[in-house]
Amino acid sequence: MSMDYLSSGFSRVDGSQDPGIFVSCLQTLSSLPYFQSYKKRSFQLLRPEAGCRILEIGCGLGEDARAIARMVGSEPPGRGGFVAAVDASRKMIGSARNSIEDAETEPIRFCLADACRLPFSDGAFYGVRADRVLQHISEAEMAFFEMARVVRDGGRVVVYEPDWGTFIVSPGGKEVSRTMTRLFGDNFPSGWIGRQLPGLFREAGLGKIQVEAHTFFTGDLPLAKQVFDLVNNAHRAEKLGNVTESQAEGWLADLEKAHSQGRFFCSYTGFLVCGEKPFR
Ligand SMILES: C[S@@+](CC[C@H](N)C(=O)[O-])C[C@H]1O[C@@H](n2cnc3c(N)ncnc32)[C@H](O)[C@@H]1O
Structure with missing residues (x-):
């Protein structure tokens, strides 16, 4: 079995040696204020009103799908809204299902x-959302056009x-x-998808496009080592011959030293994009 890297492993969680590292990475990220803040903003852009049917793509542990279900499902059972949440990993879907407290009343499946092959008809949903999923799909454009296909006219x-x-x-x-x-970036199947999103929204014929840049930064090296796989990535660079052993070890030692002196810093920017399917 090959080594699990966070950058490439989310595209095949079930085939990994230790799916637990993907689960704990998602749990750590969703506990951070940056992630909570852009997620909240993404819910506002989605506008999940009571009674709406929403689709969540690559739902992972299902926390966001459940939050949206609480927003759309406040009507009497049967007449309320509903969330369908899909993921390509059995492990993720199993954990998400286990998180449901009451399968009878929670309006979620x-x-x-x-x-890339959604089992839903055209225009089936009022809104469709994906959060850090397309980066893990080599045919990211196909997945995006599927999202645009299953949203109804006037939906988001x-x-x-x-990126x-x-x-x-x-x-x-x-x-x-x-x-x-x-x-690290090149090991994602679609590591530059962030910059491509606005163009994809336009190409899919979506209108009223809004683009927001949300920059994450941290000075916490243990956190960065966990969520950006800094150590595994440095050893991979060495294995591939991109750097020497002493360069890899020296780089990691410099980061540790900087952290102890309060000088470690790392950052990336994520893009939150929203668009509406026009009425025909
Ligand atoms: C980084 S996680 C994000 C999970 C969740 N959206 C969140 O914000 O916590 C990426 C998720 O996409 C799923 N995934 C990867 N490739 C997929 C595909 N082709 N179709 C559906 N889900 C996929 C993975 O199994 C994983 O659960």
Whole structure:
């Protein structure tokens, strides 16, 4: 079995040696104020009113889908709104299903499905949302056009994706640092999807497009090591011959030293984009 990297492993969580690292990465991220804040904003853009049918793509552990279900499902059972949430991983769908407290009353269904081949008819949903999913899909455009297909006329598509070309880590010499951040970004199946989103919304014929840039930064090295896989990535750079062993070890040691002196810093920018399907 090959090594699990966070950058490439989310596209096949079920085939990984330790799916637990993906689960704990998602739990850590969703506990951070930055993530809570852009997620809340993405819900506002989606406008999930009571009674609406919403689709969540790549739902992971299902927390966001459940939050949306609380917003749309406040009507009497049977007449209220509903959330369908899909993910390509059995492990993720299993965890999401286990998080449901009352399957009878929560207006939500978790299904195993590939974002590139959604098992829904055209125009089936009032709103469709994806959060950090397209970056993990090599055919990201196909998945995006599927989202646009299943939203109804007048409905909204909301997507948040990082662009890993914006990933920076300090300190570090320019060449080694560039090698490390580039290797990390290039290991995502679609690591530049962030910058491509506005164009994709236009190409899919969506209107009223709104684009927001949300920049994450932290000075917390243990957190960055967990969520940006800094150590595994440095060892991969060494294994691939992109840096020498002493450069990789030196870079990691510099980060530790900087952290102990309060000088560690890293950041990336994610793009939150919303568009509406025009009435024909
Ligand atoms: C980084 S996680 C994000 C999960 C969740 N949206 C969140 O914000 O916590 C990416 C999710 O996309 C799922 N995924 C990857 N490729 C997929 C595909 N082709 N179709 C559907 N889901 C996919 C993964 O299994 C994983 O749960």
